[in-house]
Amino acid sequence: MPLFDLLPSLLLVVLGVVVCRRLRSLFAAHGPRNGLRALPGPPSPSLLLGYAWQFWTTDPTELHEEWVGRYGRVLQYRIFGYNCLFTMDTKALGHILARDDVYQKPHQMRTFIAQMLGNDCHQNPAFGPMQIREFTDIFFTKASQVRTMKKPRLYTKTDIMVAVQLRDILSLEVARNRDVAKVDIYDWVHRMTLDAIGEAAFGYNLETLDLDSKPNELCEAHRLVSQSVTRMSLYPMLRFCFPALRILPEEQSRRFAHARGVMTCFVRQLIEDKRRELAEDTSSKLYRRKRGDFLTLVVEANMGTLLPEGEKLSDETIIDECTTFLTAGHETTAITLSWFMYCVAANPVVQEKLRSELFTIATEHPTIEQLLSLKYLDQVLREVTRLYPAIPSSLRMAMEDDLLPLEEPVRINGMKHDFVWVPKGTPIVMPNLAMNRDKALWGEDAFEFRPDRWDALPEAVSVIPGIWANNLTFMGGQHACLGFRYSLNQIKVAVFTLLRSFEFQLAVPVEDIGKSTTLLVRPMMLSNPEKGPQLQMLVRAYRQD
Structure with a gap:
């Protein structure tokens, strides 16, 4: 019998298994030990x-905020057969973030990330949180220093260069368009941050800002992925929650696979090039001073x-970490910078006040101390990251039973409790x-x-x-950015x-600028969501009086 004829039967079997598993979890969720169902909630x-379905069609943050106003700061609700815990209690959140051994990313989330970036290297003992932190601290220390002590320290040469x-590209666009250029600032800062992470992390010029270079x-690949996830669709979410469905092809997963x-x-090619260059170099000390990526x-x-042989990393582990570094190192930065530009464009008074402060520094290449002295720049950046986090929410799952302490007692069955019992397997938003x-x-x-x-x-x-x-x-x-x-x-x-x-x-119009309702919140036009992330701006040269 042809495989195509068996497909409907296979699909029914898969769906049957999925439904049975969900019904089993549903009955378990209403067992006598599950204190979550006693919590208030919709x-x-x-x-x-x-x-x-409501989460795929509505902003989940707005829905959560509405529930908090109605049911309190600790509540529960159901999604795909799970009792989910949602809390805005600061003591509870602090406990969850501190106990990263108990509260981890769910398996589905790790699988979804691995589909795009590779395996989670933070789970590898040879490349655990402390090892990654040491490598990252060394890299940022080297990247933030110029090569001679006679010169002042810069933020990074790469950041200033890109x-x-x-700036030069936008100047050219303004000149070509008779003093006013219409540009997609999201696209350009996306290119800029990709070039920066390529230079800083890999010592490689991706040339995405080079107008004369061939398409990169x-x-x-990154553009295809970002355009494919502007809005949620139900089937990818079903695949996310029900791994058995991943045997069936789907456009978004194909794009992820292509980008991956x-x-x-x-x-892999960069690793081979690095090994060859290091093997050919006769002076490793000189090489380290030249290349500190x-x-x-x-x-x-x-x-x-x-390093002992048992602690050396496989190529696959290095590739997984580097692909994570490549994507995470530029995507969220590009999104935050785009929202920063949106905020100053939508608030001309803020833009002018900020520009006036920037001109208090005479040089185009400021030192760390000079940039840190710009109080208003820091305030605007803090306000942007507060209101426009690239990731609006995150998931954790209890890996074992735990008592969750609360700052504000919650009433359960008519009694106040300073703790909530969280059973193993509970998803937490x-x-x-x-x-x-x-x-x-x-x-x-x-x-x-x-x-x-x-x-x-x-x-x-505080x-x-x-x-x-x-x-x-x-x-x-421990798992902070x-x-x-x-x-x-x-x-x-x-x-x-x-x-x-x-x-x-x-x-x-500002009313036409919206947010993509996906894992990463990118700017988009509500009147043209099919075009993907974008932020159209008018750019003029600034001339001081």
């Missing part, structure tokens, strides 16, 4: 799907004699954006873009368990370079 609209290159396959293949080939450090350590604009902590103007709020923050926000700027944008704990300083530094350099040269204005 009634489930569907026995099997729960609130899955920012100036983008790596850049196009392109990145793997690119990194992340990949060189990893390959050199692997080739050396200091980490509400990054909801916490960042929580009116109970930030005040009634929490949804407003107001950089001046950082002159006098409410005392309540208990938010994030690693930077009193918010959860970069998370906290390792590269957040690199990202912030690059954004500051780009803003410093661009705003001193240009005036930015939105090219479409």
Whole structure:
């Protein structure tokens, strides 16, 4: 019998297994030990799907915020047969982030990430959190220093180089269009951050900002992926929650596989080139001074004699880590920088005040100390990351039974409790954006873009368990974003370079600019979502009086 004729039967078997597993978890969820079902929360609209459909068609953050107003700061709801815990209790969130051995990313999430980037190297003992942190700290230390002690320290040579290159490209566009150019600023900062991570992490010029270069396959692969996930669709989400469905082909997964293949080939070739260059170099000390990128450090350590054979990394492990570094190192930076430009374009008073501060520095190549002295630049950046986190929420799952402590007691069965019992296998939503604009902590103007709020923050926000700027944008704990300083530094350099040269204005009504309802929140046009992420702006040369 042809395989095509067997497909419907196979699909029914798969769906039968999935339904049985979900019904089993459904009955287990209502067992006597599960204290979650006693928590307040919205009634489930569907026995099997729960609130899955609502999350694919509505902004989940807005839905969560509505529930918090109705049921309190600790609640539960159902999705795909699971009892999910949602909390905005700061003590509970701090406990979850600190106990990363108990609360980990769900298997489905790790599988989804591996589909795009490779296996999660943070789970590999040879490349665990401490080892990655050491490599990253070494890399950022080297990247933030010039090669001679006689010169002042810069943020990074790479960041300044690509920012100036983008400035020159925009200048050319303005001249070609008679003083006013309409550009997709998201596309250009995406190229800029990709070039920067290529130079900084791999010592390789991707040339995505080079107008005369041929189309870059790596850049196009990233573009295809970002365009394919502008909006949620049900089937990819079913594949995410039900791994058995992944045997069936689907367009988004094919694009992920293609991008993953392109990145793997690119990194594998770089590893071979690094090994050859290191083997041919007769002076390793001189070489290290010349090339201090992340990949060189990893390959050199692997080739050396200091590491025992059992601790040396396989090529596949290096490839997985580098593809993660490549994507995570530029994508979220590009998104945050795009939202920064949106905020200053939508708020001309803020843009002019910020530009005036930038011109208090005479040089085009500022030192770290000079950029750190720019108080308003730092305030605007903090406000942008607060209101526009690239990842609005994150998932964790309890790997074992645990008691979750609470700052504010919750009422269960008529009694107040300072703890919530969390059974093994419970999904937990980490509400990054909801916490960042929580009116109970930030005040009634929490949804407003107001950089001046950082002159006098409410005392309540000091208990938010994030690693930077009193918010959860970069998370906290051992699995907080390792590269957040690199990202912030690059954004500051780009803003410093661009705003001193240009005036930015939105090219479409502000009401037409929306957010993609996906894992990463990119800017898009509500009137043309099919075109994918974009942020159209009018750019003019800035001329001082």
